Amino acid sequence: MTRHFLGLADASGAAIAAMLGDALDRKAARASWPKGRADSDAPLAGRILAMIFEKNSTRTRVSFDVAMRQLGGSAIVLDAGTTQLGRGETIADTARVLSRMVDAIMIRTDDHAKIEELAHYADVPVINGLTDLSHPCQIMADLLTVLERGKPLPGLQVAWLGDGNNVLNSLIEAAGLLKFTVRAGCPVGFEPDAAFVAKARGSGGDILLTANPIEAAEGADVVVTDTWISMGQADSDSKIAVMEPYRVDQALMARAKPDSIFLHCLPAHRGEEVVDLVVDGPQSAIWDEAENRIHAQKSVLRWVFEQL
Numbered sequence: 001m002t003r004h005f006l007g008l009a010d011a012s013g014a015a016i017a018a019m020l021g022d023a024l025d026r027k028a029a030r031a032s033w034p035k036g037r038a039d040s041d042a043p044l045a046g047r048i049l050a051m052i053f054e055k056n057s058t059r060t061r062v063s064f065d066v067a068m069r070q071l072g073g074s075a076i077v078l079d080a081g082t083t084q085l086g087r088g089e090t091i092a093d094t095a096r097v098l099s100r101m102v103d104a105i106m107i108r109t110d111d112h113a114k115i116e117e118l119a120h121y122a123d124v125p126v127i128n129g130l131t132d133l134s135h136p137c138q139i140m141a142d143l144l145t146v147l148e149r150g151k152p153l154p155g156l157q158v159a160w161l162g163d164g165n166n167v168l169n170s171l172i173e174a175a176g177l178l179k180f181t182v183r184a185g186c187p188v189g190f191e192p193d194a195a196f197v198a199k200a201r202g203s204g205g206d207i208l209l210t211a212n213p214i215e216a217a218e219g220a221d222v223v224v225t226d227t228w229i230s231m232g233q234a235d236s237d238s239k240i241a242v243m244e245p246y247r248v249d250q251a252l253m254a255r256a257k258p259d260s261i262f263l264h265c266l267p268a269h270r271g272e273e274v275v276d277l278v279v280d281g282p283q284s285a286i287w288d289e290a291e292n293r294i295h296a297q298k299s300v301l302r303w304v305f306e307q308l
Ligand code: CP
Pocket: 056, 057, 058, 059, 060, 061, 130, 138, 265, 266, 267
């Protein structure tokens, strides 16, 4: 069976914990090395990753490329608009062709059904680099950052403020797999995916949905937010107006624990979902979080190649 990483639930909680442990070890082993130098064991030497982008990206694109180099392999970036996929070649045929040319495929797309179709027809591992439904690689980096800051996952209380989007869905999925608490403060009508919530609750995740931002933030170990308008969503003044009370500012951070950290997958819309004083403040861990995309994804790559 080819191992795909379309969502966190493709791996078990134990496998995710093993990936995070591997990421911590590998990051420590190459501290202060030049970023392009391969790890001493170069575990993916000779492997090629194709990356298909149907949406913009800075972090996902660069971190997967650097991750492959550090693992001793290489990556090819495909801007979907300039490929035959962009002219109507089917996903199935694209999957069949790329499976003959590369060892794994990462895709960022819109409809989650597209990544499922790609995985169905591919003979090589497919990794989710973000869909409208989920962003599992981002949550791997977030969990790594939380662990680095000395916060164990069991008993962790994570507050989400704002739009109930793809990143929140993956956070909730992680809470079910790794048994921590997510208190999602989202306006009515902008809640996370109901199926993700039900599944996480069913497997032992403690998920609170509230329209009250203060209730969400109260006593949190980690405060997380993201853009109010995700890629592909229509910009809307009415949505922004509804989101205003969920902006992460110093008053909201003061509701969380004094040693809480602030996370944001980035890009940040400073002054909208979060104020500068929080983004640039002492509790912000966002630059570690961004760097950790590399380290977390190296372990995801090793997992799909059955090295973990
Ligand atoms: N956080 C994240 O996925 O960033 P990019 O959109 O830049 O890849």
